[in-house]
């Protein structure tokens with residue numbers, strides 16, 4: 265072995281392995297209601313989405329609502345208004361599969377959000393937070409380094425601001441006429457895509473069971489308008505045949521069913537990768553801001569001194 269190679273090997277051996285992230289428990293729910301706030305119909309079930317967390321909360325007895333901020337008119341092959349409606353129907357089916365109780369669509373125009381005043385979207389979110397009084401909000405990270413999707417950036421920023429401002433009585437005092445009082449959201453679980461740009465720095469993982477991943481994987485392809493295509497299934501099979509390969513599990517399935525199965529594998533693979541890097545079988549990563557996040561000194565004190573009542 266050359267000296268240079270030896271030095272490289274020794275240097276790599278001396279490098280600490282990437283630290284595993286701590287596992288976050290489902291927090292004790294003050295209200296056992298949670299909000300999932302996203303610009304689009306399908307944002308819950310990307311590999312960096314929160315569908316696994318959603319199923320865990322539902323299994324623990326929580327009630328969830330999905331807020332779709334845009335009308336999704338640009339997502340799909342049909343144009344407005346067909347894509348708007350079919351994407352809304354599929355969002356209902358996909359989130360029902362996760363255990364979500366209802367989808368509330370704010371119907372802002374998809375891909376036109378840059379021109380919309382953020383205070384309008386924020387005001388709607390503050391109203392919904394005061395109405396539902398969620399023990400947990402999950403969304404894209406408002407302070408992520410970069411997301412190329414303008415709707416993602418706009419809505420995530422509005423969520424971060426709304427979660428903070430909902431607790432101030434002087435913000436939208438007109439809500440009192442509706443009987444809605446200020447409310448502080450105790451738990452925030454944010455995530456962001458990490459396959460381009462600088463991604464983000466998650467601080468916890470949520471451990472998932474096979475059942476959690478199975479529901480997430482199904483909800484991924486239930487958005488058939490944008491996720492399933494018989495021609496893609498056909499092309500993949502032709503490619504395998506060209507290479508002299510076959511996948512017995514795809515035998516007897518239609519091309520579109522084969523594509524759905526392959527989409528499910530991609531979700532399992534993503535959850536398994538996060539799990540493997542963090543010492544569990546399956547997982548999702550989050551940037552969590554917990555109950556005591558605004559008071560870091562108090563958080564440390566409680567960890568050392570607080571006892572159960």
Ligand SMILES: [Zn+2]
Pocket residue numbers: 303304306307413416
């Ligand atoms: Zn999206």
